[in-house]
Amino acid sequence: MLKKTASLVSALMLSVTLVACGGSEASVEAPSEETPVEAAAQSDAMQEEAKVEEVKEAAEPVAATLIGETSPDALRVKVTNDLGVDITGFALRRVGGTEWGTNLLKENEVVKIGASVELGIARDDIATYDLQLADAQGNEAEVTGLALATMTELTLHTEDGAAYATFVDLDGVEGTTKQEEEAQVADDAMDGAAPDELLAPQDEEYYEEPAYEEPAYYEEAAYEEAAYEEAPEQSADDCTRDNIILD
Numbered sequence: 001m002l003k004k005t006a007s008l009v010s011a012l013m014l015s016v017t018l019v020a021c022g023g024s025e026a027s028v029e030a031p032s033e034e035t036p037v038e039a040a041a042q043s044d045a046m047q048e049e050a051k052v053e054e055v056k057e058a059a060e061p062v063a064a065t066l067i068g069e070t071s072p073d074a075l076r077v078k079v080t081n082d083l084g085v086d087i088t089g090f091a092l093r094r095v096g097g098t099e100w101g102t103n104l105l106k107e108n109e110v111v112k113i114g115a116s117v118e119l120g121i122a123r124d125d126i127a128t129y130d131l132q133l134a135d136a137q138g139n140e141a142e143v144t145g146l147a148l149a150t151m152t153e154l155t156l157h158t159e160d161g162a163a164y165a166t167f168v169d170l171d172g173v174e175g176t177t178k179q180e181e182e183a184q185v186a187d188d189a190m191d192g193a194a195p196d197e198l199l200a201p202q203d204e205e206y207y208e209e210p211a212y213e214e215p216a217y218y219e220e221a222a223y224e225e226a227a228y229e230e231a232p233e234q235s236a237d238d239c240t241r242d243n244i245i246l247d
Contacts, residue, residue: 062084064111067104068092068118077148080116080155083141083163087111087156089134094127095145103134110136121148133163147214 024123067090068074080093088110091100104119130144133156139164143156153168157178164181168174 023220035160039081041222060108061110061112062087063115064105064109064117066118066120067109069122069125071120071122073123075123075149077119077121077151078116078154079111079119081111081113082155082157083133083135083137084113084158085135086113087133088136089132089140091132092129093132095130097130099133106130119148119154123149123169143177143181147176 033095060199088105090111091102092104104118105111108242126145126147128145130142132140132142134140140159142166143163146165148152148168151167152170155166157164157166159178162181164176164178166174166176166178170176194208
């Protein structure tokens with residue numbers, strides 16, 4: 001009997017309602033336990049959120065500061081972007097070559113509009129280079145004939161669809177590639193002209209024989225006998241002149 005009474009008291013204690021200090025009632029509930037399925041789902045959600053944050057950080061472009069040759073004794077050329085778009089591709093090729101080098105900018109590096117980057121060139125590299133530039137949309141432009149080892153500053157511009165560069169050489173003399181680039185653009189336009197402009201066969205020209213016209217024949221004028229004037233008869237008086245008798 002004592003055991004039954006003790007069990008009953010215990011049950012009543014678990015279901016007792018506590019009265020708060022302000023007279024309000026609050027029920028005490030036992031904490032719910034998380035099921036293994038719920039715990040796994042929450043863990044997956046946290047991992048997915050972390051991955052999204054990593055992708056966002058990786059996709060955020062980083063301003064490039066130094067590209068090309070990085071050795072301490074390398075020459076440094078300050079390259080400034082005045083193209084009007086951010087540069088995401090920067091490749092070099094020796095003049096006369098056919099293959100472009102790898103992109104000197106890393107996957108998330110960019111040279112923003114108005115920003116500058118230092119291009120490292122080996123001190124003994126006297127080659128002349130072509131420069132290929134690209135933006136995030138994949139548009140490309142080229143600047144040709146750059147003796148980079150002789151330059152200290154290089155500014156990239158565009159005008160009328162053609163990219164060109166202005167530069168300062170080791171002696172402080174300013175120069176530009178604008179004229180060369182304009183000539184190259186003109187040559188490329190001729191080479192890439194639409195077939196119906198340059199390569200289409202010319203329309204054949206047929207010789208049209210003129211209409212026959214009967215020649216005009218010369219008509220000889222009708223012969224008219226010349227009119228002879230009869231000399232007047234002379235009198236004896238007409239045969240003397242100055243008292244001289246004419247025979």
